[in-house]
Amino acid sequence: MPLRFYNTLTQRVEGFAPLTGNTVRMYTCGPTVWNFAHIGNLRTFTFVDILRRWLRYRGYQLDHVMNITDVDDRIIQQALAAGQSLGEYTAAYTKAFLDDAALLRLERPERLTPATEHIDAMVKLIAGLRQRGCTYESEGSIYFRIASFREYGKLSHTDFSGIRAGTRVDTDRYDKADARDFALWKAPKPGEPFWESELGPGRPGWHIECSAMAMHYLGDTLDIHGGGIDLVFPHHENEIAQSEGLTGKPFARFWLHAEHLILESQTMSKSLGNFITLRDVLAQGYPPEAIRYLLASVPYRKRLNFTADSPKAAATAVERLRNFELRLKTEKFPAGESEWLAARAEQARQRFEEGMDDDLNTAEALAAVFEFVREANTAMDAGDFRSANVAPALDLLERFDRIFDVLRPSERAGGLSDAAVEALIAERAQARARRDFARADQIRKQLAEQGVILEDTKDGTRWKRH
C-alpha cells in the first residue's frame, strides 16, 4: 500500500503524491508569538516535523512554508501593555519558539516567514477579493462576505447557509456558533500599530496572512496544508474562502490536522490557565529527546493524554533503544548469521514503513522496532545473535532515527544519561566477575570518552562526570 493520509476535506484516507513533479508544496500554520508555546502547540509542530521527515524518507523533496504570526489582537494588546513596539515584543517570543524547536530537533521549514514582512501580499489579495465582490467595508475595516463563497463550511463539514448575512465579527478567534463575516483588514484603533496601504490605513486580520503567504510562495494550489485541529474552524475555513474566492481553484489538496494534547485528561489552553511549556517539563530533569519521543509516539490523529508519568515512560523507551544500539556497537558476537533474526529484521523494517505510510501511524512503526529489539536482546543473551546480524539491526535503528531522531543524547544532558551510565557500570561489573577484562576495559574507555570517570572502591564502583 502506498503512502496515504487522512484528508479532513474529504473525510477519507487517500493515497498521496504531489500534484506536479517530485516536490511537495506544503504550508503549515506557525506560532503566534504572543507568549511561550505550550506543549500542546509543540505536539502539532512535532507532527509537522515527522510528516516532513517521512515525505523525504519516501523520496520527495519539500517546499514547506511556515508563517510566524507576529501581528494579531493578542500581540497588540500585550505589546501595548508592556510598553513595547510590536517588533520588540515579538522578537523575544520568536526566539523562544526557535529555541524550543531546536531542543525538540524540529527541522526548519524551507521558508519561515513573519507575517509583518508580507503585508503587501495581503493587501494585494484583499484588493483582488474586493474586485470580485467578495468584500464590503464598514467604518474603515474590510470584511469578507461569507455569503459570496457558496462552499463556505466544506472543510469543517458544517452547514452555514442559515446564518444571517451582513453580521460581522472583528476578533480573529471565534467558534462556529459565532460564524459571521470576518475582518480581512482592520481599521486602526488609537495607539495601535497600522500600515498605510491602498486599502486605507490598517492592519491585516489573522486569516488573510496564511492565504497570502501560502499562495505567494507556493502558487494557487498546495499539496498539503496542515495545522492543529483547533484551526479547522474558523481559520482554515476562512483561508479556503479567501483563496478560492479569488482564484476559483482548490486551495489545498490535502488538509492534515493534529489532534489535541490533553493535560491530565483536560484540554490544555492558555485561556483556561492550564497549560505547561517545554521549559516546565525540562525543568523536571527530562532530556528533550524524551519529550520529542513522547509527542511523536502517539499517532497525530489521536488525542495525547499528557500525565505526570508520560515523560518518564518516554525517557525509559529512549533509553532502551540507546542501550540496544550500544550493545550492537560494543559487544562481540560469534561469527556467522542467525537466519531467523535476519528475517525478523527485514520484517521489522517493512512493518515500520507500512506503519508510517498508513497516515503516519507512529505507534505501529514503534511497535515494529521494539518487538525486534526485544527479540534481538533475548537472542544476544542466549548467544544466538551473530556478527552478521549487527548491520541489519543498526540499519533498522538508523531508519527509525531518521524520523524519530532521539538516539543521539543532547549535549545539554552531558552525553550519556545517568541511567545509561549505570547500565554500563553494571555490565562492566558482570564482565569483571566473569574475568572478561577486555570488555570491562572497553566500557571504562567508552565512559571516559563521554566524560564519565569511574572509581572502584571496596563498596563498588562510583562515578562522576568531569
Ligand SMILES: [Zn+2]
Ligand atoms: Zn494559518
